[in-house]
Amino acid sequence: MSSKTINLTLKVWRQNRKNPAGDLETYQANDISTDMSFLEMIDVVNEQLTEQGIEPIAFDHDCREGICGMCGAVVNGRAHGHMPETTLCQLHMRHFKDGNTIVIEPWRATAFPVVKDLVVDRGALDKIIQAGGYISVNAGGAQDGNTIPVPKENAEKAFNAAACIGCGACVAACPNASAMLFTGAKISHLALLPQGKPGAKRRALSMVRAMDELGFGNCSNEAECEAECPKGISITEIARMNREFIKAAFS
Amino acid sequence: MTLESKIPSGPVHEKWDRHRFELKLVNPANKKKFDIIVVGTGLAGASAAATLAELGYNVKNFCIQDSPRRAHSIAAQGGINAAKNYANDGDSIWRLFYDTVKGGDFRAREANVYRLAQLSVNIIDQCVAQGVPFAREYGGLLDNRSFGGAQVSRTFYAKGQTGQQLLLGAYSALMRQVSAGKVEIFPRREMLDVVLADGRARGIVTRNLVTGELESYSAHAVVLATGGYGNVYFLSTNAMSSNVSASYRCYKKGAYFANPCFTQIHPTCIPVHGTYQSKLTLMSESLRNDGRVWVPKEAGDKRPPEQIPESERDYYLERKYPSFGNLVPRDVASRNAKDQCDQGKGVGETGLAVYLDFADAIARDGREAIAAKYGNLFEMYEKITGEDPYVTPMKIYPAVHYTMGGLWVDYNLMTTIDGLFALGESNFSDHGSNRLGASALMQGLADGYFIIPYTIGGYLAGTRLPDVDASAPQFKEAEAKIREQVDRLLSIRGKRTVMDFHRSLGKIMWDHCGIARDEQGLEKARQMIAELREEFWENVNVPGDAADFNQALENAGRVADFMEFGELMVKDALDRKESCGCHFNTAYQTEDHEALRDDENYCNVSAWEYTGPDSDPVLHTEPLTFENVELTQRSYK
Ligand SMILES: Cc1cc2nc3c(=O)[nH]c(=O)nc-3n(C[C@H](O)[C@H](O)[C@H](O)COP(=O)(O)OP(=O)(O)OC[C@H]3O[C@@H](n4cnc5c(N)ncnc54)[C@H](O)[C@@H]3O)c2cc1C
Ligand code: FES
Numbered sequence: 103m104s105s106k107t108i109n110l111t112l113k114v115w116r117q118n119r120k121n122p123a124g125d126l127e128t129y130q131a132n133d134i135s136t137d138m139s140f141l142e143m144i145d146v147v148n149e150q151l152t153e154q155g156i157e158p159i160a161f162d163h164d165c166r167e168g169i170c171g172m173c174g175a176v177v178n179g180r181a182h183g184h185m186p187e188t189t190l191c192q193l194h195m196r197h198f199k200d201g202n203t204i205v206i207e208p209w210r211a212t213a214f215p216v217v218k219d220l221v222v223d224r225g226a227l228d229k230i231i232q233a234g235g236y237i238s239v240n241a242g243g244a245q246d247g248n249t250i251p252v253p254k255e256n257a258e259k260a261f262n263a264a265a266c267i268g269c270g271a272c273v274a275a276c277p278n279a280s281a282m283l284f285t286g287a288k289i290s291h292l293a294l295l296p297q298g299k300p301g302a303k304r305r306a307l308s309m310v311r312a313m314d315e316l317g318f319g320n321c322s323n324e325a326e327c328e329a330e331c332p333k334g335i336s337i338t339e340i341a342r343m344n345r346e347f348i349k350a351a352f353s
Numbered sequence: 354m355t356l357e358s359k360i361p362s363g364p365v366h367e368k369w370d371r372h373r374f375e376l377k378l379v380n381p382a383n384k385k386k387f388d389i390i391v392v393g394t395g396l397a398g399a400s401a402a403a404t405l406a407e408l409g410y411n412v413k414n415f416c417i418q419d420s421p422r423r424a425h426s427i428a429a430q431g432g433i434n435a436a437k438n439y440a441n442d443g444d445s446i447w448r449l450f451y452d453t454v455k456g457g458d459f460r461a462r463e464a465n466v467y468r469l470a471q472l473s474v475n476i477i478d479q480c481v482a483q484g485v486p487f488a489r490e491y492g493g494l495l496d497n498r499s500f501g502g503a504q505v506s507r508t509f510y511a512k513g514q515t516g517q518q519l520l521l522g523a524y525s526a527l528m529r530q531v532s533a534g535k536v537e538i539f540p541r542r543e544m545l546d547v548v549l550a551d552g553r554a555r556g557i558v559t560r561n562l563v564t565g566e567l568e569s570y571s572a573h574a575v576v577l578a579t580g581g582y583g584n585v586y587f588l589s590t591n592a593m594s595s596n597v598s599a600s601y602r603c604y605k606k607g608a609y610f611a612n613p614c615f616t617q618i619h620p621t622c623i624p625v626h627g628t629y630q631s632k633l634t635l636m637s638e639s640l641r642n643d644g645r646v647w648v649p650k651e652a653g654d655k656r657p658p659e660q661i662p663e664s665e666r667d668y669y670l671e672r673k674y675p676s677f678g679n680l681v682p683r684d685v686a687s688r689n690a691k692d693q694c695d696q697g698k699g700v701g702e703t704g705l706a707v708y709l710d711f712a713d714a715i716a717r718d719g720r721e722a723i724a725a726k727y728g729n730l731f732e733m734y735e736k737i738t739g740e741d742p743y744v745t746p747m748k749i750y751p752a753v754h755y756t757m758g759g760l761w762v763d764y765n766l767m768t769t770i771d772g773l774f775a776l777g778e779s780n781f782s783d784h785g786s787n788r789l790g791a792s793a794l795m796q797g798l799a800d801g802y803f804i805i806p807y808t809i810g811g812y813l814a815g816t817r818l819p820d821v822d823a824s825a826p827q828f829k830e831a832e833a834k835i836r837e838q839v840d841r842l843l844s845i846r847g848k849r850t851v852m853d854f855h856r857s858l859g860k861i862m863w864d865h866c867g868i869a870r871d872e873q874g875l876e877k878a879r880q881m882i883a884e885l886r887e888e889f890w891e892n893v894n895v896p897g898d899a900a901d902f903n904q905a906l907e908n909a910g911r912v913a914d915f916m917e918f919g920e921l922m923v924k925d926a927l928d929r930k931e932s933c934g935c936h937f938n939t940a941y942q943t944e945d946h947e948a949l950r951d952d953e954n955y956c957n958v959s960a961w962e963y964t965g966p967d968s969d970p971v972l973h974t975e976p977l978t979f980e981n982v983e984l985t986q987r988s989y990k
Contacts, residue, residue, distance in 0.1 A: 105627070119901065135627055139737075142631050145852065152850050152905065157897050160904055162419065164592040166632045167733065169517055170423040192736045217563055218902040225540070228420050232532040236525035237484045241404040241802040244475070244482035248439060251493030252486075261486040261511060264518060268422055297484045 105137040108200040112147065114159055115207040118218050126205070136196040140183065141166060141173060143195055160219040168192040168332065171267030174274070175220045176207040181271035181330040189269065189332040209270050211279035213317040224270045226316040227284060233312035234305035235288040237297050256294050263291040265333045272327035272335075278319030283327040285313050286343035287335050293346050303350040310347050356609070356960055356975045359763040360464040365981050366446075369468045372764070376811035384409030387813050388572040390557055392544045392599060394421030394527070396520055396794055397777025398578030400801025403526035405576075406535035408806055413570055414527065415539045415559060417594045422524045425580050425592040426797065429516020430637035430730065432498065432508035433794040435473040440497050444505040446470045453792060454982045456502040456682050457757075457785020458934035458948060459956065460612070463981055464764060465783050469792075472799040477509055479802055483522040487511050498726075500790035501638055502682035502989075508791045513637055513730045519794055523801070542568070543907065544599045546831040547575055547606050547773060554773035555821045558831045560839075562907060565900040567835055569828035573818050574772045574809055577603060578801070581756040581778035583616065585915045585922065586867070587859020589753035590622060590635040596911040597918045600760050600779050608768040609960035609973060611761035611781035613918070614926035617788055617935050618868050619754035620686035623737055624706040628856075633752040634737055636709070637730055638790040641679045643714035643723065644747070646670050646686070648707050652697030658708055658746050669693060673945075677989040684787045684935045684948070685989060687751035691868050692946065694750075701748045710746035751868060755793060757784045757935070758925075761960040761975075765808035766800060769960075772816070774809065776800035781958065786934025839899050842909045847892030851909045854889050858882065858912070858919055866923050871939045875927045879920060886916040921961060921970060928972060931955045943986070952984055 110131040117124030131147050138146070141163050148158035164172040168189040175190055177183035183193045198204065206220065214222040252260075264287070272283035289306055292298030298305075321340060328337045361372040379387070387410050391402040394416040402414040416424060436449040449470040454461060477495070481487065488496040488510050497506040511518040530536040542559040548569070549555060556571035582597035583589035604610045621636045647666045654661065669689060671678045681689075690707050693699060700706050715723050720743060724731070731742050738748075760768045760775040762782055767774050777797035784792060821827075865878035889912070897903040932941040932948035933955070941949045950956075958975040 135629060137626055137739075138629055139631075142629050145631055146629055149850050149852060152894055152896050153848075155896070158905060160902055164418055164423055164594050165425065165428045166593060167428060167634050168736075169514065170418070170425075170427045170592065171420075172418060172423050188736060192733070194736065194739070196739055221902065224419055228422075228528065228531075228538070228540075231525065231528045234532075236529040237482065238529060239479075239482045239526075240407045241400070241479055241526075241806070242475075244478035247437070247477045247481035247487075248494050250481060252489055253493050254489045254491050257486055257489040257493075260484075261518070264486050264511075264521065265514065267427075267517075268420065291486065292484050295484050295486070297482055 105135045107133045107135050108195065108198060110134060110198065111203040113203065113205045114219070116159070116219055117216050124216065134195050136194070138195045139166065139191055140193040140195065141191050160221050162221050163191055166191040169267060171269035174209060174269045174271055176209065176274060178205050181209070181275045182332050187332055187334045209274035211273045213279065213281070214270060214273065226318070227268050227270060227281070229316055230281060230285055230309055230312050231288065234301070234308040237292060238301055250296055252295060260291050260294040263287045263294065263335065263339050266335055267333055269332065271330045271332060273318065275326040275330035276319065277324055277326065278322060280321045281313050281318040282321040282340045282343070283331060283335055283337065285309050286339035289346055290339040290342040293342065302346060303353065306343065306346040306350045354769065356761065356973055357763060358462065358975055359765060360462065361764065365463055365467045368464050369471060373807050376807055377814035379810045379814045381409060385411065387411065388413065389574050389576060389809065390415070390570055390572040391576045391578060392557065393424065393578030393580060393777070393779070394524070395424035395426035395578060395580055395777060396523055396797035397801045398424065399520065399523035399527045400798050401576055401578060401776055401805045402536055403523060403530050404802050404806045405809065406530035406533070412530070412536045413539060413572065414536055415542045415544060417541065417543050417562065419540050421527060421538055421540065422521060424520060425595050426520045426794070427517050428592060429794055430513045430635060431500065431639040432510035432515045432791045433476070433519060434500065434507050434791040435477045435509055435795065436470055436507060437474055437477060439495060440506040442505045444507050448505065449473060449507065451982055452503050453783065453789055454785070455987055456789040457787050458950065458987055459785065459952070459979060459984055460933050460958070460977065461783055461785035462977060463979060468804070469783050469796055469799050472803045473795050475803055476795060476798045480519060480522050483526060485511065485518045485522040498639055499642055499680060501641060501680045501686065502789040510639065513639070513727060516794060519798065523798070544579070545602060545835045545910070547603045547770070548827045548831050549606060549770065550821045550825065550827055553771040553818070556823060556828060558828060558835060560835070563902050565898070565903065567832045569823035569832060571821050571823045571825070571828070573813060574774065576774045576776060576805060576809070577760065577779050578776040579779045582918065583753045583756055585858070585919050586753040586862045587855050588625065588630060588633050588863070590619060590633050593632065596914070598911050598914045600775070601914045601918050603760060603768065603770065603773060605963050606770060607963070608770045608773060609761040609962050610758070610921065611958050611960045612758040612786070612925065613922045613961065614866065614929065614936055615757035615786045615934065616753060617683060617755040617757060618687045618751045620683055620690055620751050621709060621749045622752035623734065624701060624703065624748055624750040634733065635752070635754065636734060636747060636749060638683070640709060640727060640730065643726070644679065644709040644711050645713060646679055646707055646709055648693045648698040648700060674989045681989045682787060682789060684937070687868055688937060690751055706748035706750045708746040709749045711742060712746070715743065755788055757781065757786060757788055761958065765811065766805055767808070767812065772812065774805060776805060786936050838910070839906065842893070842895045842906060842913070843899060845891065845893050845895065847894050849892050850894055851905055851912050854885065854893060855908070855912045855915070857885055858916060861885070862919055862922070866926055869937050869939050870926050872927065875923050878923045882916060882919045882923065889913065889916060924970070925959055925961065928959065929955055947987070956984070
């Protein structure tokens with residue numbers, strides 16, 4: 103960890119009740135250690151803004167280790183910034199250069215209204231899961247775990263799909279603001295496991311319908327979602343979802 | 354008030370069955386007449402909310418984050434224990450019970466721990482049925498690994514993302530009940546008070562974090578599952594919003610706070626590297642299965658690790674604890690790391706780190722096998738530090754991680770306020786003075802899926818609860834008090850930011866109420882916290898408005914509570930004149946520098962009662978008896 107410091111110009115989306123249309127404001131971020139995370143850099147700027155009597159920049163975050171899916175912003179046009187498979191909280195300032203200008207904007211999608219500055223409402227993702235992203239089993243009724251063997255390969259594939267953190271970067275990255283990768287990941291996770299088979303049909307139909315109703319766009323195979331997904335979820339999950347959907351629709 | 358633990362009679366292995374039989378039942382048709390508030394959507398809260406709804410209760414479920422799926426449980430990495438004995442290596446419910454009681458250094462209730470060990474097996478079954486993608490062997494059966502403080506392999510895992518997968522399982526069960534109309538979820542709400550009527554918990558007041566509005570909700574019972582308070586130290590492995598406020602405000606309303614000073618400092622975290630740092634990142638304990646901990650033998654040896662020959666390295670855990678080696682419990686590992694650094698053998702720029710080295714494991718099993726087990730952890734380490742742990746040993750240092758203390762609860766998980774239950778990390782129950790790895794996930798899910806559904810029924814069936822609705826004066830009073838505090842915070846407009854105060858508090862706590870404590874330091878801390886708190890209320894700068902999304906205001910409320918709570922922790926630490934588990938008072942240690950308990954005077958739970966802002970809290974103790982595991986000096990040699 104050999105740290106140095108850099109100076110940056112930030113152009114940050116500010117939007118609140120007094121300024122409902124929103125616009126970009128410019129701030130200086132000086133003496134930023136390259137060991138800082140992107141969010142720690144915003145913390146430092148917020149401390150300075152507070153001292154200057156300017157309201158700090160609102161942004162969502164919680165775990166700061168790339169797993170809760172709470173953080174996220176479009177940084178220089180890229181969801182979660184330019185590093186592959188990295189959430190904003192795990193993006194470190196060593197990947198920026200002294201003198202850089204950084205444009206920071208919220209996720210943009212009809213289904214994700216802006217709450218304030220960089221904070222958006224992603225409740226629509228919960229609604230997609232409510233439409234069927236579960237296996238119907240009550241607590242207490244389960245049989246011994248090892249009576250359901252799952253081939254290691256399938257278990258791993260299911261895990262890879264289940265690794266989605268629900269951050270919404272796929273929606274933000276997609277020109278159509280589609281939630282196919284998010285929905286595909288959940289449908290695949292469950293379809294790959296024997297436990298998920300009984301409810302598979304209903305699940306595929308209902309989740310896809312919910313996605314449409316909630317105002318997410320269609321998939322036109324841009325693959326931007328895969329490119330920006332911080333967890334490396336593959337668009338093969340979308341293909342699997344489509345197969346599940348077709349199977350369900352025609353049987 | 355005397356503390357009644359309500360532990361059922363009979364042999365330890367029959368207590369839970371007997372109790373379940375004796376508990377009154379709510380008739381299935383009547384369940385829909387009861388409303389239950391569950392605060393928290395982590396493993397404990399989500400599993401409780403979903404299960405209570407499955408039974409037919411009407412549930413309202415609250416969380417701070419924008420979605421229940423983001424609760425801090427999501428970040429748990431290493432795994433969850435269960436006494437399945439699939440590995441056929443000698444595990445049993447009894448052994449898990451024994452390991453947990455011993456690991457907790459004999460400061461937990463035997464009856465609770467036994468029940469936890471019993472239920473551990475049901476948890477795995479439940480999670481598999483929900484579709485949790487646990488790691489599997491080639492034959493398709495569930496795989497296990499080892500964790501600290503145990504000599505068997507009983508930890509179930511999903512790569513380094515076990516918490517995520519378990520929480521998504523519980524969340525999916527919760528979403529199923531939302532769509533069934535049995536659970537209503539309230540995200541971006543912060544509970545700021547519990548409301549009592551006739552001495553019973555009957556509702557809560559929350560702040561809507563988007564609009565700033567105060568909202569009141571009434572119910573027949575309130576279940577708290579709001580997690581741990583490690584963030585009192587500012588730097589910890591907890592998520593940023595983890596707080597003590599929910600439990601602390603219940604404490605102020607009459608719930609006793611148990612063992613507040615029992616804090617777990619986890620041995621394997623990425624070391625601190627700057628004052629701007631906002632949190633610390635855990636490197637899962639599972640890494641100690643294959644990584645070897647060492648420092649240079651010579652103090653002040655600043656050579657890079659690859660230049661230090663084998664003969665000049667001290668694998669101090671393996672040397673001192675040959676039978677557990679790198680897998681000693683967390684308190685022991687943390688204390689030893691600190692000792693080595695205090696002796697000047699610490700490595701890295703700050704000298705506050707030790708090596709965790711995978712070279713031997715990689716040579717033995719190959720890079721691929723190691724990547725399969727720990728790939729995501731290695732990547733995370735590299736992202737944060739810019740160093741590749743496949744090539745250079747990791748540098749690690751202890752960090753605040755988990756709080757064993759919490760609201761005092763009886764065997765039914767009910768606090769000293771009737772109708773207020775506490776689950777998961779927010780209660781004090783099962784881990785004594787030191788939690789074993791992979792046991793928090795187990796406890797949260799045992800509480801939520803399998804305990805509260807029974808015990809809350811016993812309470813509701815056996816209690817007359819007149820109608821109370823959210824327009825009752827008690828709610829208005831609570832709202833008015835909260836409003837007053839919010840207005841006060843916003844009116845100060847001082848010179849120091851909330852984060853700055855939080856950082857100062859954290860430093861006091863870490864320096865004086867951290868890995869090792871002594872009376873002098875604790876006394877000093879008490880005074881420093883009182884001074885800091887005074888300054889806070891005169892000089893804090895909280896920008897923005899009350900009627901808005903205002904993160905500085907949210908934090909200010911949490912830090913204000915941490916300031917008061919820190920004092921309670923220090924008081925508790927001062928009062929416990931012994932060392933046990935994570936509470937290490939340097940005045941009480943064995944010749945080998947291990948924690949020296951005083952079972953004659955302190956074989957008990959400390960439970961503190963709030964008596965008002967200007968008077969000292971009153972201590973109550975619950976004696977602990979050990980009938981099944983012999984009280985002995987712990988040894989991991
Ligand atoms: C990095 C890390 C790794 C870990 N790894 C492991 C592991 O491998 N194995 C293991 O067993 N344990 C592990 N632990 C410990 C374990 O994750 C936690 O103890 C456990 O998940 C706590 O669960 P919980 O349900 O009690 O609380 P949490 O998951 O913390 O949930 C708290 C909930 O309460 C809500 N809440 C809090 N305050 C309020 C309020 N005032 N108003 C409204 N809502 C509120 C939050 O929004 C959240 O929904 C780990 C912990 C950390 C930090
Ligand atoms: S803050 Fe949790 S993923 Fe970034």
